[in-house]
Amino acid sequence: MKKYCEECGKNVETKVIAKKEIYDVCGEPVEVDTQVVVCVDCGEEFYSEELDNATLVRAYNEYRRRHKLLLPEEIKEIREQYGLSQRSFAKLLGWGDRTICRYENGSIQDKAHNSLLLFLRKPGNMGRYLTENEVTLNERQKRKYNG
Numbered sequence: 001m002k003k004y005c006e007e008c009g010k011n012v013e014t015k016v017i018a019k020k021e022i023y024d025v026c027g028e029p030v031e032v033d034t035q036v037v038v039c040v041d042c043g044e045e046f047y048s049e050e051l052d053n054a055t056l057v058r059a060y061n062e063y064r065r066r067h068k069l070l071l072p073e074e075i076k077e078i079r080e081q082y083g084l085s086q087r088s089f090a091k092l093l094g095w096g097d098r099t100i101c102r103y104e105n106g107s108i109q110d111k112a113h114n115s116l117l118l119f120l121r122k123p124g125n126m127g128r129y130l131t132e133n134e135v136t137l138n139e140r141q142k143r144k145y146n147g
């Protein structure tokens with residue numbers, strides 16, 4: 001794919017090269033393997049949203065691995081285990097409306113939230129959590145979480 005290179009001052013051929021980059025994730029440097037589009041003549045890098053997003057996902061996942069944080073898919077699985085929508089799950093836990101939605105879409109969860117989600121992953125713990133935190137449930141919810 002040809003692109004205009006500012007350095008060369010003309011349209012040039014491009015290629016994709018692999019390199020390592022340091023990304024800042026939650027204030028912490030994370031090294032990731034990344035792919036970048038460069039000018040074949042001078043090596044100038046071009047921004048590619050697609051490649052950049054892919055790298056960011058890898059950086060976030062590396063950060064999660066390091067801190068033993070749940071992956072977005074895992075958070076989704078926990079929620080679905082209780083048959084809850086993103087909004088009702090967040091509400092039940094006393095979190096902001098969009099919190100679960102953001103986590104499932106790739107935002108890094110905070111540590112306390114992660115610990116609670118890990119606890120809730122174990123079947124039966126939802127009932128315990130809700131009782132201990134005196135969350136008022138209706139009869140249908142009681143059957144669902146204590147069952």
Ligand SMILES: [Zn+2]
Binds near residue numbers: 006007041043044
């Ligand atoms: Zn160039």
